[in-house]
Amino acid sequence: MRLPDKQGHFGQFGGRYVPETLMPALLELEQAYAHYKNDREFKEEFAYYLRQYVGRPNPLYFAEKLTNRLGGARIYLKREDLNHTGAHKINNTIGQGLLAKRMGKSRVIAETGAGQHGVATATVAALMGMECEVFMGEEDIHRQSLNVFRMKLLGARVTPVTAGTATLKDAMNEAMRNWVTYVHNTFYVIGTTAGPHPYPMMVRDFQAVIGREAKAQHRKAEGKLPDCLVAAVGGGSNAMGLFYPFLNDHEVRLIGVEAAGYGISSGKHAAPLCAGEVGVLHGNKTYLLQDEFGQIAPAHSISAGLDYPGVGPEHAWLKESGRASYVSVTDEEALAGFQLLTREEGILPALESSHAIAYLLKLAPTLAKDKTIVVCLSGRGDKDIHTVAEAMGVKLQ
Amino acid sequence: MTRIGEKFKELGEKGEKALIAFITAGDPDLEFTGECILEMEKGGADIIELGVPFSDPMADGPTIQKSSERALTAGTTLPKILAMVKSVRQRSRVPIVLMGYFNPVFRFGVAKFAAAAVAAGVDGVLLVDLPPEEAGEFKKAAAAAGLDLISLLTPTSDAGRIAKVAELGSGFIYYVSVTGVTGARQSVADSMFGKVAEIREKSPLPVAVGFGISDPVQAARVASVADGVVVGSAIVKLFEEFSGEELKSRLRGFVAELKAGIGNC
Numbered sequence: 001m002r003l004p005d006k007q008g009h010f011g012q013f014g015g016r017y018v019p020e021t022l023m024p025a026l027l028e029l030e031q032a033y034a035h036y037k038n039d040r041e042f043k044e045e046f047a048y049y050l051r052q053y054v055g056r057p058n059p060l061y062f063a064e065k066l067t068n069r070l071g072g073a074r075i076y077l078k079r080e081d082l083n084h085t086g087a088h089k090i091n092n093t094i095g096q097g098l099l100a101k102r103m104g105k106s107r108v109i110a111e112t113g114a115g116q117h118g119v120a121t122a123t124v125a126a127l128m129g130m131e132c133e134v135f136m137g138e139e140d141i142h143r144q145s146l147n148v149f150r151m152k153l154l155g156a157r158v159t160p161v162t163a164g165t166a167t168l169k170d171a172m173n174e175a176m177r178n179w180v181t182y183v184h185n186t187f188y189v190i191g192t193t194a195g196p197h198p199y200p201m202m203v204r205d206f207q208a209v210i211g212r213e214a215k216a217q218h219r220k221a222e223g224k225l226p227d228c229l230v231a232a233v234g235g236g237s238n239a240m241g242l243f244y245p246f247l248n249d250h251e252v253r254l255i256g257v258e259a260a261g262y263g264i265s266s267g268k269h270a271a272p273l274c275a276g277e278v279g280v281l282h283g284n285k286t287y288l289l290q291d292e293f294g295q296i297a298p299a300h301s302i303s304a305g306l307d308y309p310g311v312g313p314e315h316a317w318l319k320e321s322g323r324a325s326y327v328s329v330t331d332e333e334a335l336a337g338f339q340l341l342t343r344e345e346g347i348l349p350a351l352e353s354s355h356a357i358a359y360l361l362k363l364a365p366t367l368a369k370d371k372t373i374v375v376c377l378s379g380r381g382d383k384d385i386h387t388v389a390e391a392m393g394v395k396l397q
Numbered sequence: 398m399t400r401i402g403e404k405f406k407e408l409g410e411k412g413e414k415a416l417i418a419f420i421t422a423g424d425p426d427l428e429f430t431g432e433c434i435l436e437m438e439k440g441g442a443d444i445i446e447l448g449v450p451f452s453d454p455m456a457d458g459p460t461i462q463k464s465s466e467r468a469l470t471a472g473t474t475l476p477k478i479l480a481m482v483k484s485v486r487q488r489s490r491v492p493i494v495l496m497g498y499f500n501p502v503f504r505f506g507v508a509k510f511a512a513a514a515v516a517a518g519v520d521g522v523l524l525v526d527l528p529p530e531e532a533g534e535f536k537k538a539a540a541a542a543g544l545d546l547i548s549l550l551t552p553t554s555d556a557g558r559i560a561k562v563a564e565l566g567s568g569f570i571y572y573v574s575v576t577g578v579t580g581a582r583q584s585v586a587d588s589m590f591g592k593v594a595e596i597r598e599k600s601p602l603p604v605a606v607g608f609g610i611s612d613p614v615q616a617a618r619v620a621s622v623a624d625g626v627v628v629g630s631a632i633v634k635l636f637e638e639f640s641g642e643e644l645k646s647r648l649r650g651f652v653a654e655l656k657a658g659i660g661n662c
Contacts, residue, residue: 007530017499017526019456021551021576024558163462169453176455181577183553280500280526281453293474294504295452 008197010317060217073367087379089120095206097124100187113168114305115147117191122156132156192235193312196283207241231376234306238378259301260328270299273326302331303351350379415625421448423473440649441656449497458580479517486518494521511542521545563600582609613658
């Protein structure tokens with residue numbers, strides 16, 4: 001069965017829970033996407049930019065030292081950190097940018113947490129000559145000042161959001177409000193596999209290049225399918241991109257790693273699949289952090305990109321159907337993962353990706369040496385240097 | 398016929414238009430909300446809309462966002478709002494509509510909520526983020542319980558959408574006069590006139606117009622074409638400036654001015 005269904009449902013999850021003002025825009029987007037995803041010219045242009053501009057295909061790197069250190073399965077890193085702008089986010093913004101142009105929209109808006117999606121959207125807006133406004137929680141603006149400046153250099157307007165917890169979820173509320181107001185000329189570039197239909201499907205499709213490349217590269221290197229895929233899950237776009245081409249390969253284990261923050265039992269985490277309840281937020285039904293009365297609870301993660309109380313509806317479905325499993329690692333474990341990869345392989349992972357790396361410490365040693373794991377190294381860690389330094393008690397100038 | 402239907406019928410017979418006054422339930426606390434409902438009724442409000450506060454009000458502007466935050470800080474929950482309505486019902490027959498977002502209702506349980514709302518004396522529910530495509534289960538539950546499901550139309554709704562949405566709703570149709578979030582505005586868009594006429598062709602339900610209406614002059618302009626006028630943020634703004642008895646008397650006064658304005662259309 002191909003999911004989502006016509007109304008954007010993955011089982012009970014997904015859908016379109018938005019104000020009526022946006023329904024016509026979503027229907028228009030759905031039609032445009034349905035047309036262009038099969039349009040030869042669109043597909044060629046998308047492939048062209050991924051190759052010539054993003055730098056794809058990026059390598060599937062065999063992390064030999066890390067493998068030896070952990071003493072179990074062979075570990076491969078899918079190097080999304082080597083993409084232009086330093087993360088997987090650009091795959092999706094190229095796709096949505098090309099679509100926005102074809103739909104005749106002159107202005108794009110985006111929400112951002114860590115700033116990677118904001119940078120990727122601002123980049124595409126610069127490339128394609130569109131006006132760009134990025135909504136970002138004030139808290140995240142402090143945590144990610146480097147990315148804020150990058151967006152401004154790229155010509156985007158960065159609008160601070162002070163409402164609520166002043167993080168990613170509030171940025172998304174504000175982007176929705178802006179979209180409702182300027183829907184006639186504005187395209188909302190959502191950065192993850194969440195939001196109302198068709199976004200979870202469309203973002204997944206644009207990100208699926210990660211899994212398609214990884215599958216072919218792994219086959220070439222090992223002559224078989226990998227045994228396990230591991231990816232960090234906030235909204236879930238890098239994980240969905242990696243998992244999707246393997247959904248029907250049932251022998252491949254899919255493992256999503258959520259942010260446990262200070263620990264699940266502390267209540268201060270960002271792990272709705274591990275410890276949330278089903279609800280409706282930002283246009284879709286999914287697992288959410290919420291109280292018994294349906295108020296959304298603040299998330300916490302050291303990684304701004306994972307600091308979100310919801311998760312893409314297809315992940316909710318993969319959990320419910322049992323096709324994928326979801327685990328969590330704490331801030332502290334993620335920092336250890338960051339340092340491990342830096343010291344063993346000379347690669348600074350983003351704090352988001354560090355969660356996936358951290359889980360390898362638990363997983364890899366339990367698997368035999370002829371097994372393989374593909375990890376999505378979704379982004380580079382340069383943007384997180386200040387956060388890491390602070391956590392280590394080091395003061396930078 | 399529900400209290401909402403009766404109210405529009407009664408006003409229609411008198412040649413009057415409805416004033417629908419919105420406040421957030423629980424701002425600053427629920428006991429006070431109960432008193433405000435009665436004051437606004439005395440001032441001339443025909444229908445009361447109570448905002449159910451939500452942590453992530455993505456269709457609301459700053460005034461109602463802040464009001465919702467105040468209500469949540471005071472510990473307002475959906476069960477407590479229903480209890481408050483139940484107590485108000487002992488003193489008033491004014492129709493009451495709950496307006497809010499789907500998640501608190503979903504968490505309560507859709508069927509359980511519809512029954513509890515009617516038992517408490519709620520007459521209608523308007524869920525901003527529940528378009529017809531997702532409203533099937535709720536519509537069934539509301540119909541079974543005898544609760545009006547107020548549906549929304551907007552300037553972006555084309556003929557197809559109008560037909561689809563009109564078919565879903567009961568009680569009245571809420572036409573959102575602007576593409577945007579809630580909040581007081583300087584003027585009301587002219588596009589309203591054509592759209593309201595178009596909606597009337599497709600639905601026998603009364604049409605109320607809201608979003609951005611902030612004074613008696615605008616209210617009169619809207620009432621010249623609609624069956625009802627919804628005023629929200631302009632009323633809620635009073636909660637930022639005043640409190641206690643002063644607030645109650647200003648509420649009653651402002652509602653009376655709006656109702657008088659509507660009478661002058």
